Amino acid sequence: MSRPFRLGLTGSIGMGKSTTAAMFRDLGVPVWDADAAVHRLYEGDAVEPLRALCPEAVVDGRVDRERLRDWIARDPDALPRIEAVVHPLVAADRAAFLNNARGDLVVLDIPLLFETGADAQMDAVLVVTAPPEVQRSRVLARPGMTAARMEILLAKQMPDAEKRRRATHVIETTGLEQTRAAVQSLVSSLRDRKHA
Ligand SMILES: CC(C)(COP(=O)(O)OP(=O)(O)OC[C@H]1O[C@@H](n2cnc3c(N)ncnc32)[C@H](O)[C@@H]1O)[C@@H](O)C(=O)NCCC(=O)NCCS
Ligand SMILES: Nc1ncnc2c1ncn2[C@@H]1O[C@H](COP(=O)(O)OP(=O)(O)OP(=O)(O)O)[C@@H](O)[C@H]1O
Structure with missing residues (x-):
């Protein structure tokens, strides 16, 4: 039996990785979560x-x-x-x-996917994204987060534009229903396709 298709899931801090990963789990896709x-x-x-x-x-x-x-x-x-x-x-x-891992598709949710070179082990990469002001207000809403800490972590992460450039798939996380529909359609298309 061939191994499952590996979809890497990444995005900068606060872009909606965990929320999107949960949508894959809801569709029965096994998810490995680096955090x-x-x-x-x-x-x-x-x-x-x-x-x-x-x-x-x-x-x-x-x-x-x-x-x-x-x-x-x-x-x-x-x-x-x-x-x-x-x-x-x-x-x-x-x-x-x-x-x-068994089955046809697995997702690996890895915040530092590109930064650690883990993308080399993926068959495709999904980058989740949102406008900078949305990202900022989400991150600053977290308990214990300060603007200074956010800057340190952002400086350690590849810029969102570069992640999107390297992605095979990009999903906007500005609305739950629209994101869920995009995840559903991606899962259907990946399940239909064969990989090497
Ligand atoms: C810095 C720590 C203590 C902060 O913990 P805390 O529970 O407050 O936050 P959390 O882990 O949820 O991280 C918050 C955000 O920072 C980002 N982040 C975490 N570690 C890193 C890092 N090494 N470089 C860049 N961004 C990071 C995460 O992706 C997330 O977006 C923790 O993240 C940690 O121990 N990091 C070092 C281990 C690591 O590299 N983890 C990354 C996953 S492999
Ligand atoms: N598709 C979406 N539509 C609307 N809001 C969203 C969506 N996805 C995420 N959010 C909101 O954005 C915030 C951050 O989402 P989430 O925790 O999934 O991000 P993350 O990328 O996993 O963050 P981190 O890298 O910091 O751990 C949450 O408060 C969530 O409610």
């Missing part, structure tokens, strides 16, 4: 290596994201050092999902 993998790792395999970098980031045997955020805000080297630990563990979790 969820990080959450699992912060209660498991990432604890000891991150404790070695920053002992105060571990509280009650788990990595505390608030403490990581404080460290990132204080120290410009913190995020690259965290990434050097976390990205290989995330890549291993993704490889395990792909090894076990």
